[in-house]
Amino acid sequence: MTATAFSPVISILDSTLRDGAQAEGISFSISDKLHIVHALDELGVSYIEAGNPSANVKELEFFSELSKVNLQNSVIAAFGATRRKNISCKDDEALNILLSVDTPVVVLFGKTKVSQVTKILKTSLKENLSMIQESCEYCSRKNRNVVFDAEHFFDGFFENKEYVFKCLHAAVMGGAQIITLCDTNGGTLPLDIYNIVKAVVTEFAGVLTNAGNPVIIGFHAHNDCGLAVSNSLMAVEAGATHIQGTILGYGERTGNANLSTIIPNLELKMGLTCLPQAHLQLITPVCRQIAQISNVALNDGLPYVGNNAFSHKAGMHADAVAKIHSAYEHITPQAVGNDRHFLLSEIAGRSLILELIKKYYPEYSKQDSVVKEIIKQIKDLESKGYQFEGADASFELLVHKISGTYKPFFKLHYYKTNGEFPKIDTNLSSFSQLKIEVDGKVAVTAGDGDGPVHSLDVALRRALEKFYPVVKDVRLIDYKVRVLDGHDATASKVRVLIESSDGNDNWTTVGVSSDIIEASWLALVDSIEFKLMKTFEKNIIKQKGNK
């Protein structure tokens, strides 16, 4: 069922774009979703559950965009419910929309717990079985690989074991390739998961799907008891070979099973392949990227991929780790693309920074004083709240600036912004002016806009376009704000990230200040300077040769 020759022992389905979008505070734009799809494909999960196309028009629009995308490792799945009661599949609008988006895989969820069928769905147990079987049949006849998600499976097992098995058989008879056992309320304990999954594995041992393959048993966990990761591992121990979750554990209530913890556990601790070879070391950067796109701070304490996953604070521990890495580390951080940090020392991440510097200056080594200076300044900026992960353009600029190979394109004399209520005019609440200088020539311009950042942006472009017409090509395509420490309230530090594009390339820049205007200004200036540097790069390369 995967697009490539690679066939993992455990297939992973990521539901960040569907179940993850149920998390409080998560709201993905179409562009966010496309970025996440690419990141997950790069990581190499088997299936990306992209959404429920019948939920609303925005979802449909996204699937249409998605159909133009070429993936290397992953297959797209669309999610939907089994047909409504007392109608035929061909009359079920949602099912037809689900098929209209033309994904290789569809995930159909259906009820399997008796009291849910009778009290929530308000239909007969028999009709529910027909709904499951006919819906699977309808989709598999249209050449979809069908995953059946058995909602409330474990609660249902305790209530009426016989009926939940009937539901699973109905799905398989309808043509489902994978039957996923869902701990929908997240209330089941690890040993119960183990025993129940084992019972299902035993029940379906030797049973073939309509396509003639062995039935694959899947598992889908929620974290209400803090057990989603563990329960997923227990399901695998019991014979499940398909695991659903979300890469960062996003999900309703306490979240879904966190794949960034499960995948390293399966690969490193249990020796079971989930990702293409050598892809595990992409998991930390991919997680950081997805957190950035989602505009949610990555939990520092997250196993494997968190900033503190391999941090050592206690003097004693840090000393022991310096002696023997395994003293207080269960794996090497590099296995998951993470780094060891000593919180009280200066040696954190140096080799990583050097590696990044070498992208631009391959001839640099650890001993060069300029490298030491770059590392010092980066550490300094990080302590002020900067974060260069996901802000490559600001990082590259900084490296060139400290190396002395960067020539400023303009000088700011001053800016002044204002904001007013009542508004000056419709959608105009702010007016800015500034003065810049290029090669001894000054430009004083003004801009108006909706808010001070907008009006300042307009004024800056107006000034620079006179000297550098190429600035007209730069469009800002994304703008994100994160408050770093909310405790100082309106005087808190903020980090602004701006993503820009010139039609060919995208780049991201960062600015930090307790004044949001200044933070935005810094990111804005970096964005434009980066474009100018790229445009006039020949000069830089020439200067590098003379170094």
Add this chain to the structure above:
Amino acid sequence: MTATAFSPVISILDSTLRDGAQAEGISFSISDKLHIVHALDELGVSYIEAGNPSANVKELEFFSELSKVNLQNSVIAAFGATRRKNISCKDDEALNILLSVDTPVVVLFGKTKVSQVTKILKTSLKENLSMIQESCEYCSRKNRNVVFDAEHFFDGFFENKEYVFKCLHAAVMGGAQIITLCDTNGGTLPLDIYNIVKAVVTEFAGVLTNAGNPVIIGFHAHNDCGLAVSNSLMAVEAGATHIQGTILGYGERTGNANLSTIIPNLELKMGLTCLPQAHLQLITPVCRQIAQISNVALNDGLPYVGNNAFSHKAGMHADAVAKIHSAYEHITPQAVGNDRHFLLSEIAGRSLILELIKKYYPEYSKQDSVVKEIIKQIKDLESKGYQFEGADASFELLVHKISGTYKPFFKLHYYKTNGEFPKIDTNLSSFSQLKIEVDGKVAVTAGDGDGPVHSLDVALRRALEKFYPVVKDVRLIDYKVRVLDGHDATASKVRVLIESSDGNDNWTTVGVSSDIIEASWLALVDSIEFKLMKTFEKNIIKQKGNK
């Protein structure tokens, strides 16, 4: 070993003040520590591991303060290492300091993994056994109840099973009452924990301590694989009856075992008593209090005690929960002192909004025109980017405003803000002025600050304090900015959330605009109006009666 007659099936040791203090960003003052001790005692854990008295003078000072405190449910434990190699216990300064603080319980940690003994400690296996036995003996002869923490026990078991057992026997022969098996690096899988704990339980079945009691087997987990909670439950399943952790999972790297998840799991899911009767419902308020003291935001997604643990967002789920609470809830939120929340979002149904309105106006029904108007306006605001999930105060204000029972406390004539570079003064980049009116009297005030939102906040408070001195009590404790759709870049809409406190209550308000100053202003005004409404609530209730 507990102070009261209450004897739990599973004794809990909280190490927030010792292992928890190793977490990045945690730094407790003596007063913080005393508050935490009281909160944990109120909750009713068996042991509070208060620190390592030989670590520094501040720790000693804290133990001296602690000796004056009277606890209801918990017993204080002091933590320290077994004696140093090649000296006698009475010459070991740290051991003597440990005894000087005169706690009923001491926790002694020692090495049990062969390679740790030979390579880190650099001593013989025999000497290490003597260190364990003699240290336990030295403390138990001074009438301390001794808990022996076997560091790296599980890794040691895999390396040399025979030796780890020798270490445990040395501790018991020395007089330890509890032997705690530590998964120090957090790298062990649930089934391995189960099997190894079972082997230890079997080994010590029938063995009595020097005091003539059965040896108690304890377990101490770290969360490096995201398995600390689950591993603790597996240890209990295998026969352990003593569990160590930290109430909110604070700890080095990825943290310690989270007791706020483990305790409800043990009590509600496994039917094992850990806390005095009816104390489990204190766990949510106690956790919120300890998070507050620690100055760490409580993770909203935390099982059982997090703000979102019982939140429902998806329209379908929320509708089902409204029908049957158990539909998507594994326990009743009240069992742990938490609450059910229905998150308002684009996918939230009407019935949900009605339920929220009924919190303030129980007499309202779906048919009332005012309810229809409220729903209409909320849907309208949501389409503009408002989101009332997590902004209860703005929601409540809105409901009262539309119901006609809210009287505005002031009227804004205008505000003007500016922002400047270079800065006006150190940390001053902005100046604001505004004019408000209260009961026909006007106030014109100014404020300066770091950024326009800060200076506007200052000016508004200055104006309102003249009329409503209670405004002085309001502190803004958190400020969040989210860009709603970054695609319009610097002209994008932003949503600002402000959390405020008056020392007793916290409340959150929201503002949306494409001008960040206006969005912040709206949230700020709601925050202060909410406080004023609460203060003068009697007026509202009177008006409600006349409706």
